Amino acid sequence: MWHLLPKEVESLWTLFTAPVVWAAHFLFCYLAAAVYCEKGFFGAGFDTLRLTIGLVTMAALAMIVLAAFLAWRQWGFGTGDPPHDDPSRRDRLLFQGYATLLLSGLSFVAVIFTALPALFLTGCLR
Amino acid sequence: MLPALAALSACSGVQSALDPAGEEATQVATLFWVMTVGGGVIWAGTVALALYASRWKRHAATEQGAGRLIFWGGVVFPVVVLTALLSYALWLMPSLRPFGGEATQGLRIEIVGNQFWWHVVYRRDGAEVVSANEVRLPVGQRVEFALESADMIHSFWIPALGGKMDLIPGRTNRLSLLATKAGVYRGQCAEFCGISHALMAFPVVVSEPAEFDAWLEARTRPAIGLDGSPAAARLFVDRGCGDCHRVDGTEARGTAGPDLSHVGSRLTIGAGLLPNDDETLARFIAHPASLKAGSRMPAYLDLPAAELAEIAAWLKGLQ
The missing domain is CATH 2.60.40.420 (Cupredoxins -  blue copper proteins)
Structure with missing residues (x-):
């Protein structure tokens, strides 16, 4: 299936994929909980909210894992060691791949932390 | 010696979260000690490691060894510890905010914060008792508080019984407390609300249910x-x-x-x-x-x- 993915993405923007997913997931969780607790959602129960947050979390984690895989590939699957600080195109690519991979790791953990309350809380505080 | 004594004496008393007399306060105190001891152990470990590296270690670490240390000690360890602590704190939350609606049908106390005093109304079985600047509770019974403010943001806090909750104009906040030990405690406004904020306190009297019932019943009649x-x-x-x-x-x-x-x-x-x-x-x-x-x-x-x-x-x- 890997041929579906572009061979190489040479853009600075891929660096931000995982943090953007993290931000979107964060916003969704907080908005969904706030709107649900204030207005309700067509009579759905609190477990529906928890399930929705769970599904969105899975999707976000999948996207981050994909971004991490692409970054890992860009980094040459870890064949070279950092810091990749030569003024060359190759080192720029490797550096960006490595930085993206680290950011993906951070975002992965952050998304889980954002979603953890949904695992423990059992109702809105009205 | 003196600072140690002062520090120890602050752990008990009528207004100490470390000398709990309520279910919520006990959980908060446990959380505090877990965090403090855990933080202390990690701090000591980090300092020991720094001392070892700077004083006693003779040879520089290999690049691979250093990378491994950073990965396990700087990434995996904090993630595991923080996940555990976050889960523990979140796991406590539902029991710190127990509002079943059904479970707290008994006594309900409405508090309205004013500069610089507390309006207190007790409601139970249709009876209403108006009082001020003092809160009385029965031991062993869950009591629900409805918190409002008449002017600005105050905060209702009885450290010996539980966590604090803000009183916000235009909102009714809820708090639930279960006192487990009879005695006299002290509550305090915990959100700066003006020049006499520090003098906006109240005694809290926790007594046996029968004694409390008699007290409340007497308050339904003129003095x-x-x-x-x-x-x-x-x-x-x-x-x-x-x-x-x-x-x-x-x-x-x-x-x-x-x-x-x-x-x-x-x-x-x-x-x-x-x-x-x-x-x-x-x-x-x-x-x-x-x-x-x-x-x-x-x-x-x-x-x-x-x-x-x-x-x-x-x-x-x-x-």
Whole structure:
């Protein structure tokens, strides 16, 4: 299936994929909980909210894992060691791949932390 | 030695979260100790490692070894520890905010924060008891608080019984407490609300359910000392006290200031400020702002001393 993915993405923007997913997931969780607790959602129960947050979390984690895989590939699957600080195109690519991979790791953990309350809380505080 | 003693003595007392007398406070105290001891162990480990690296280690670490240390010690370890701590704190949350609706059908206490005093209304089985600046609770029974504010943001906190909760104008916040040990504790406004914020406190009396029931039942009737001095009762109304203060069973029906129906039985006056006796009552009436800056009650410096003493004695008699 890997041929579906572009061979190489040479853009600075891929660096931000995982943090953007993290931000979107964060916003969704907080908005969904706030709107649900204030207005309700067509009579759905609190477990529906928890399930929705769970599904969105899975999707976000999948996207981050994909971004991490692409970054890992860009980094040459870890064949070279950092810091990749030569003024060359190759080192720029490797550096960006490595930085993206680290950011993906951070975002992965952050998304889980954002979603953890949904695992423990059992109702809105009205 | 002295700082250690001071630190230890702060761990007990009427207003200590580390000397819990309620279910919520016990959980908060446990959380505190887990965090403190855990943080201490990690701190000691980090310092030991730094000392080892800077003083005793003879050879530089290999790049691979350093990378491994960073990965396990700087990434995996914090993630695992933080996940565990976050889960533990989140796991505590539902029990710290127990609002079943059904579980707390019993006693409900409404608190309205004012600069710088507390309006307190007890509701149970349709009965309503209005009081102020003191909270009484039965031991072993869950009590629900409805918290509101008449002017600005205050915060209702009884450290010995549980966590704090803000009183926000235009909102009703809820708090649930379960006292587990009878005794007298102290609550305090925990959100800066003006010049006498620090003097906005209240005693909390936790007593056995039977004792509490008797107390509450007595509060549904006018105070026993009400007819002790008809002249003083007359003065109270004539001098305008009743425009702001209510005294059950008299013409005094004001609501701008604390309800004084049974003020004589309270432990303190001025919201936890002074012990409650004839002398402090007279001092407060004569010049509230000298005891409590920013108090909205006007001074009664021109009140003849005899009248002042008479009113104070009558108020002290309202048991």
